[in-house]
Amino acid sequence: MGIVGNLRPDQLEFFNSRGYLVVESFASTEQIGALRKRIHHLLDKFDCSTASIFSTKNQQQLTDDYFYESAENISFFFEEKAFGDDGNLKQSKELSINKVGHALHEFDPVFKEFSSSGKFSSTLFSLGYKRPVVIQSMYIFKQPGIGGEVVPHQDNSFIYTEPASCVGLWLALEDATVTNGCLWAIPGSQKKGLVRRFIRGEEGVSFDKLSPCYDQKEFVPIEVKAGSLVVLHGDLIHQSFENQSPKSRHAYSLHVVETDGCKWAKENWIRRKVEPEPLYES
Numbered sequence: 001m002g003i004v005g006n007l008r009p010d011q012l013e014f015f016n017s018r019g020y021l022v023v024e025s026f027a028s029t030e031q032i033g034a035l036r037k038r039i040h041h042l043l044d045k046f047d048c049s050t051a052s053i054f055s056t057k058n059q060q061q062l063t064d065d066y067f068y069e070s071a072e073n074i075s076f077f078f079e080e081k082a083f084g085d086d087g088n089l090k091q092s093k094e095l096s097i098n099k100v101g102h103a104l105h106e107f108d109p110v111f112k113e114f115s116s117s118g119k120f121s122s123t124l125f126s127l128g129y130k131r132p133v134v135i136q137s138m139y140i141f142k143q144p145g146i147g148g149e150v151v152p153h154q155d156n157s158f159i160y161t162e163p164a165s166c167v168g169l170w171l172a173l174e175d176a177t178v179t180n181g182c183l184w185a186i187p188g189s190q191k192k193g194l195v196r197r198f199i200r201g202e203e204g205v206s207f208d209k210l211s212p213c214y215d216q217k218e219f220v221p222i223e224v225k226a227g228s229l230v231v232l233h234g235d236l237i238h239q240s241f242e243n244q245s246p247k248s249r250h251a252y253s254l255h256v257v258e259t260d261g262c263k264w265a266k267e268n269w270i271r272r273k274v275e276p277e278p279l280y281e282s
C-alpha cells in the first residue's frame, strides 16, 4: 500500500494557481527544537578557518571549490556582512553564519531522520511526484541585522531536470514576517515558465541570460508561523529581503526533484560523485 497524499484538493488548487502553498503546523514545537538544537551543536564544532562567503549577488565567489563540494557535505557559509574591515567577525560565529548546506539531509542523522519523514513524502506524492529525491538541503539563519537578501529567482534555474521538476519545501523554524525577512513571491508567476538557467561550465558558474526586471509591486509577502511549511513551485519567482531587524529568521529547506521520467541536467552546479539516496518510497 503506497503512502496517501496529505494535501486537500483546495490546497492543490491553491498551489496550482498561485505557485506556492502554506501548510500550517507541519512541524511540531519538539521537532523544531530538535533541529535548532542540532544545528547549534554542528555550529559549535565548526572550525571557522574553513570558511567561505556565499552571496547570490556575487557569482564569482560561487566558483569556490568549497561551494561545489558542499553538494555532498555539511558546509558553512558566512553572511556577507559578517566581517569587519579588518577581516574579523563582527559578532559571534553563531550569529555570523548565513546557511549550512547542502547535504544535511544525507549526512547528519537528526536532519536525515526529519527529512525522511512520511509528512514530506506524503506532501510530495500529493503533488504528483512518483520517485522524488532530495537533491539539496539548507539550514538558513537570516541573522539579525545582517541576514542577506536573496534576489528574485526561480529554483529551477539552479536545480534543473529535463523536464523541469524542482519543488522547494521551506520550513519556518521561527515566525517569518516582513520585518525579519520572510519570503516574497509573485503569485502565478510559475505559469510563465523558466526564465534562465544557472550553468556550471569550464570557467565556473554563470547565468545563461540576464535577469529580467521585476516589478516589486507584484510580490506578496508570505508571512508564516514557526512550524509552517511553504511549498514552492520550481518556476515561482520569489525573493527575500535583508533582515535588518534584531530577530533571526531560521528556516530549513529541502529541494526535491523527480527521478521518474526526469533527467538530471549535467550543467547543474551540483555534480554528485555518489548518487543521492532516495529518502522516500512510494
Ligand code: FE2
Binding pocket: 153, 154, 155, 168, 238
Ligand atoms: Fe529559492
